[in-house]
Amino acid sequence: MRAMTALAALLPLFLASGSVPAQPRTLSGSEITSWISGATLSGPTSSGREWRGHYKPDGTYRLEVLGTRWTDAGTWTVENDTLCTERTKRGRQCMSVSHTGGAEYSLIDDRRQTEKVRKIE
Numbered sequence: 001m002r003a004m005t006a007l008a009a010l011l012p013l014f015l016a017s018g019s020v021p022a023q024p025r026t027l028s029g030s031e032i033t034s035w036i037s038g039a040t041l042s043g044p045t046s047s048g049r050e051w052r053g054h055y056k057p058d059g060t061y062r063l064e065v066l067g068t069r070w071t072d073a074g075t076w077t078v079e080n081d082t083l084c085t086e087r088t089k090r091g092r093q094c095m096s097v098s099h100t101g102g103a104e105y106s107l108i109d110d111r112r113q114t115e116k117v118r119k120i121e
Contacts, residue, residue, distance in 0.1 A: 024098040024106065029081045032097050035105075036076060036083060040121035052120075061085070083107065 027035060037057045045051050045065055055061040055076055063072045074087035084094040095107040100116075107115045 024100045027081075027097045027099060029078045032078045032081070032083050035097065035119070036078075039119055041105075041117045042120050043115060043117040063087070 036055045039055050041053045041055065043051055049068065050066045051063060052066065053061055053063045059075050059077060061074060061076050063074075064070065072087050072089045074085055074090075076083060076085050078084070079094065082094040082096050084092065086092045093109060095109045095115075098106045098108065100106055103119045105117050105119065107117060109115075
């Protein structure tokens with residue numbers, strides 16, 4: 001019982017510090033546009049390297065895998081509350097965007113596969 005009382009007393013401290021993660025929140029189309037336009041995103045590749053994507057306000061973007069010569073480019077648009085990209089080497093893909101806390105986001109494609117990304121700029 002004492003342990004429960006101690007935990008209850010500490011809960012406001014965790015909430016104030018931001019240590020308790022918020023529930024993921026799906027972004028609307030206008031929120032996606034504000035979030036991605038002019039941003040740099042980063043995330044892990046399937047091989048464990050880090051990729052970066054530079055998303056320009058004009059609807060173009062460039063991808064690179066750090067420590068390699070691999071690059072790709074394409075266009076981005078927002079359609080029906082999803083981020084749609086078309087890349088030279090991969091084709092078209094649309095994803096919903098969820099804010100998971102701080103600079104962390106999840107991109108969820110139509111097959112429900114999730115890619116975790118971080119906004120760095």
